[in-house]
Amino acid sequence: MQRHAVLQAVGRGLTQLLQLVAVSVIGREIVLKGLLPRLLPLWFATDAINLSGKRLRKQARVQRAQGRPEMRYIRDFIESPGPAVRRSPAFLVVSGPQGVGKSIMLNTIFADYAAEGRHVLLMTQNLLPGQSLDLETILRKALRIDKLPVYFPNVVPEFVEELQARPFLDVVKRKPREPLIIYMQLSTQNRADDFDQNQCEAIAAAVGGFARELTYEYGLCKFVLEVSVSLIADKIQDKFNMSRLVVVDPLPLKSFVELALEKPEIAPYLKMDERSRAEVLKYFYLRAGGSFRELQLLLENAAKANASDAQGIKGEIDQWYETKIQPIKDVLAETEEDEFQQFIRRLLGQKPKSKYLDYVTKVAKAGPKGYLSGGDDKETKLKLELRRLQPAQAVLRSTTSTQVALRHWYFVFYVLGETEKALQDAGYM
Numbered sequence: 001m002q003r004h005a006v007l008q009a010v011g012r013g014l015t016q017l018l019q020l021v022a023v024s025v026i027g028r029e030i031v032l033k034g035l036l037p038r039l040l041p042l043w044f045a046t047d048a049i050n051l052s053g054k055r056l057r058k059q060a061r062v063q064r065a066q067g068r069p070e071m072r073y074i075r076d077f078i079e080s081p082g083p084a085v086r087r088s089p090a091f092l093v094v095s096g097p098q099g100v101g102k103s104i105m106l107n108t109i110f111a112d113y114a115a116e117g118r119h120v121l122l123m124t125q126n127l128l129p130g131q132s133l134d135l136e137t138i139l140r141k142a143l144r145i146d147k148l149p150v151y152f153p154n155v156v157p158e159f160v161e162e163l164q165a166r167p168f169l170d171v172v173k174r175k176p177r178e179p180l181i182i183y184m185q186l187s188t189q190n191r192a193d194d195f196d197q198n199q200c201e202a203i204a205a206a207v208g209g210f211a212r213e214l215t216y217e218y219g220l221c222k223f224v225l226e227v228s229v230s231l232i233a234d235k236i237q238d239k240f241n242m243s244r245l246v247v248v249d250p251l252p253l254k255s256f257v258e259l260a261l262e263k264p265e266i267a268p269y270l271k272m273d274e275r276s277r278a279e280v281l282k283y284f285y286l287r288a289g290g291s292f293r294e295l296q297l298l299l300e301n302a303a304k305a306n307a308s309d310a311q312g313i314k315g316e317i318d319q320w321y322e323t324k325i326q327p328i329k330d331v332l333a334e335t336e337e338d339e340f341q342q343f344i345r346r347l348l349g350q351k352p353k354s355k356y357l358d359y360v361t362k363v364a365k366a367g368p369k370g371y372l373s374g375g376d377d378k379e380t381k382l383k384l385e386l387r388r389l390q391p392a393q394a395v396l397r398s399t400t401s402t403q404v405a406l407r408h409w410y411f412v413f414y415v416l417g418e419t420e421k422a423l424q425d426a427g428y429m
Helices: 002-026 028-062 069-079 102-115 135-143 156-165 168-173 197-217 230-239 253-260 274-288 292-304 310-324 326-333 339-347 357-365 377-387 409-415 420-425
Strands: 091-095 120-127 180-188 221-227 243-247 396-398 404-406
Touching (some): 028 102, 028 135, 069 091, 069 102, 069 221, 069 243, 091 102, 091 197, 091 230, 102 120, 102 221, 197 230, 197 243, 221 230, 230 243, 230 396, 253 292, 274 292, 292 310, 310 326, 326 357, 326 409, 357 377, 357 404, 357 409, 377 396, 404 409
Parallel strands (some): 091 221, 120 180, 180 221
Antiparallel strands (some): 396 404
């Protein structure tokens, strides 16, 4: 921060000096429209990118991700030729269950690139329902050029283009040029916030359009977007076919257990014998699919309730699980049978036939990579109906532009009959 303040003071001094020189010697128009717009934005923005790289490397020293298959795909995208105008894939959208390590994985990737001398710009934004996103302002703040004099250029791509064309460090160190990498995190500050369909549409249109402009239209940078709300990621995929969706799956059970016991925010709550500890972690994994964040919260709640033994923690997990599966229960309770048919079934001791059970079961059994209906009109209709549910009730998510999976692991566990074998048979474990 001190360095930035000094740079700002020097920049203001240079601005005033050059304005005076411009009036008497060179001419105001040449300086204000030529020299300053090129030098000072580049100066401040390059400094901001260097600070982004330092921040990423610092975080990576605290936590580094284990190897995941998604990491190779993202690195292949960054290292592929480009960016170039009208080339696909133009940008990546990374999504997946909350708490499984998406941010740590991405931070590890981009910290490594920053350590190699690549220009990596980190952009972060918390999402709120109904919030209007001004992406150009967010980028200006990330580049630390949002308070430059009013006579500087107003089009953000000009700044990014200047960074790509003449990176300051490349000029000094004579390094070969590499494209700027923008890593943008869109997260929800409060996971209880409910986003409706219209709000998700608006955010997807704004963010996807912004990424499209910088990559597909201008070919200025490599762009990777991390989104914590899966419905927003799905809508970006639907609207912008030059993007590619990367879904981060939970770690395998063995890796999850090993890493959980290394985490200082989790391990102190599992002070029990090895067998009980393994039983608790497996019990949680079967229902939650490896979310470290949820595990930490449940362990904290159990400790507050003086229920930190294996039985008490499992009871806390059960309460959490019953709350979480309510949306899938509501969907499966829907029926197309009329009141008379339902009456007869009740007389026979049967439940009404679920409208969605067969389709949802097929989706669950298809595994984490998703289900492709194969052109069945009825299934297509059911999928569209389920995709129109509001986010709080949604049960589907995209895995590709054509395939879908159940939105949460606990939905899968419930639909497959709540057995470990069913999860294994479907490829989840």
